[in-house]
Amino acid sequence: MLRCAYWLTQTTGPLTLGYSGGLDSTVLLAALIRAGAASRLTAVHVHHGLQPLADTWQQYCQYNADKLGVRFITETLSLEGQHNIESRARRARREVLLKHTQRSGALLLAHHQNDQAETLLLQLFRGAGPQGLGAMSEHSLYQGMVILRPMLGISRAHLEKVAHLWQLDWVEDPTNQDVDVDRNLIRQQLMPLLEERWPKVVNTLSRNAELQQDAATLQHELAQLDYQALVQADGGVCLVALQQLSPARQRNLLYRWVLARGWQPPSKNVLERVWQELIPARADAQPQVVWSAGSWRRFQQRLYLLSHAEAATPEENKVVQLADGARYAWGAGVLHVSLGVSNGVGAVVPQHWSELTLAPAPKGAKLNIEGMHRELREVWRAQGMPTWRRLQAPTWHYQEQLVGAYGLGTRDEARPKKGEPAWVLNWHWNAPELVW
Numbered sequence: 001m002l003r004c005a006y007w008l009t010q011t012t013g014p015l016t017l018g019y020s021g022g023l024d025s026t027v028l029l030a031a032l033i034r035a036g037a038a039s040r041l042t043a044v045h046v047h048h049g050l051q052p053l054a055d056t057w058q059q060y061c062q063y064n065a066d067k068l069g070v071r072f073i074t075e076t077l078s079l080e081g082q083h084n085i086e087s088r089a090r091r092a093r094r095e096v097l098l099k100h101t102q103r104s105g106a107l108l109l110a111h112h113q114n115d116q117a118e119t120l121l122l123q124l125f126r127g128a129g130p131q132g133l134g135a136m137s138e139h140s141l142y143q144g145m146v147i148l149r150p151m152l153g154i155s156r157a158h159l160e161k162v163a164h165l166w167q168l169d170w171v172e173d174p175t176n177q178d179v180d181v182d183r184n185l186i187r188q189q190l191m192p193l194l195e196e197r198w199p200k201v202v203n204t205l206s207r208n209a210e211l212q213q214d215a216a217t218l219q220h221e222l223a224q225l226d227y228q229a230l231v232q233a234d235g236g237v238c239l240v241a242l243q244q245l246s247p248a249r250q251r252n253l254l255y256r257w258v259l260a261r262g263w264q265p266p267s268k269n270v271l272e273r274v275w276q277e278l279i280p281a282r283a284d285a286q287p288q289v290v291w292s293a294g295s296w297r298r299f300q301q302r303l304y305l306l307s308h309a310e311a312a313t314p315e316e317n318k319v320v321q322l323a324d325g326a327r328y329a330w331g332a333g334v335l336h337v338s339l340g341v342s343n344g345v346g347a348v349v350p351q352h353w354s355e356l357t358l359a360p361a362p363k364g365a366k367l368n369i370e371g372m373h374r375e376l377r378e379v380w381r382a383q384g385m386p387t388w389r390r391l392q393a394p395t396w397h398y399q400e401q402l403v404g405a406y407g408l409g410t411r412d413e414a415r416p417k418k419g420e421p422a423w424v425l426n427w428h429w430n431a432p433e434l435v436w
Contacts, residue, residue: 011146013105018097019043019072021061024110026170027159028151029070032108038070044100046093047076057171064169073100098145106146111136114156117205118186120212125182131259134213141435143262155202222249223256224436234386235432236302239279250275254296257305260434263293279303286387299386306388310432313391317359322349322423330358332392336426344418345370346409347425349398351416357397365395365402367411376405383407394427 015037019025032041045061047054058074065072075096077089101107116135123132140147151159163170179185194201226249230237237257242250254274258265265271273289274296281287281298289296295311297304314331324339335358342348349356361376368374380390385407395405404410406427416422 011106011148013040014102015041015105015108016097016101017041017043017108018093018110019045019061019065020110020173021045021057021064021171022110022173023156023159023163023170024112024115024151026064026168027163027166028108028110029064029068030166030168031150031162033068033070038068040105042071042073042100044073044075044097046096047074048089048093051173051175053171053174060171075100094142098143101145103145106148109147109149110151111149112151112154112156112159113206114187114191114202116152116209117202118183118191120205120209121186121190122182130212130215130219131255133209134216135209137213144435153206219252220256220259220436223253224260226253227257227260227434227436232302234302234429236299236304236386239298239301239303242303243279247275250279256436257434258293260436261294261305261307261432262435266291266293297386297388300384302386304386305432307432310430311388313388314358314360317357317397319355319357321355322353328358330394331360332389333394333427333429335394336428338424338426340422340424342416342418342420342422344415347404347406347427348416348422349396349404349410349414349425351421351423353398353423356403357400358394359397360391361393361395361405362402365405367402367405367408368413369408369411371412374408376408379408389429396425 015032017025017029017032019029029043032038043061043065045058047058051057062072062074077092077096097107097109119135120133123135126132136149136152138149138152175181176184177188179188191202198204226245227237230241230253232238237253242253245253251271254271255265270289270291278287278289278296278298283301285298287298294305294307297306297311310332312331318328318330320326320328320330320335320337322337324337326337328335328337339351340348363377364375365377366373366375376393376395377390380393385393393406395402396410397403398414402411403414404425409415
């Protein structure tokens, strides 16, 4: 319980407890109350509806929370089908709990040392690397919110002793005996066999998970340093410099780059395609490797990691009102409008115009800029703009006529003369959020 007290001193905001009514969460709830945290605690019970006794468990949790004077919330999930039901239920439960967690506080989960050992074995059997073998952390961040597991260093046997000492009641999930479930097989059959041969195996596996977390942290920090050294102004990574790294550092950077986007890493086959097909491709090639979360793309010796939305061409035009300080999101960027004075060049339009229409560049479209008729996409290609950006770059239209484009400005016939009042247009591409 000392770990619990320590984490409570580090977190001063509201606390959300994932409360199932089982031994683990029941002990943690009691410990939090004994630590004086009842006034800032909310117990959230997720009703999956997957078991016949689910209503009874919910009623027990409600009764116990009321008896202890703790705020209680029930969230009911509706999960259709049986395919991968456990994994989907686990993800849905986490999202529900985070919904009730404030950024100034923390989400408390009641995982213990045995859970940690079981998770490490599961990840080992799945062929996971240090990130997976690190299993669970006592303190972590997810979607900007703090997740605490204050009992991760405590065995289930010790929790049972505490529960009996404190005269606690809890519910038992009968599905925990179903050895068709991988974790239950480990818990019910494999772990007792291992403990018979190595009595301290749970503690040993838990300690190994901590060592793997250290290794994963070092890999994470190295990837961040490599990314900062190789990333270009437009968000692409320099391929020439990337290929000068060892193969292990290349793989580490790509893997951690995906994690920094907040995505689940792609399969090993997808990553191998990046190393085997995309990175060594010809300098003038524009290959891509696509998977469910996004795609790796190559352009002019730069490597990009894009979500599907970031790579998509806007499907609809957008009418924008011209007003000082106006901002309009469209496609892969944002248009900023301000009132100013024309300098005779660039993206400026007459002040008497009240609106414009944003649209992708029509194929073969040209603009008369400084006396030269220039094809938009050819100019963008010469400027080094990636192929997908050329399909996303905004052009602006007035009364159904093309009058200007990103990177070229407004055509000569429509651009205000130098010194005249004008609307100044500034386009900013959306930058992908990276959380290292």
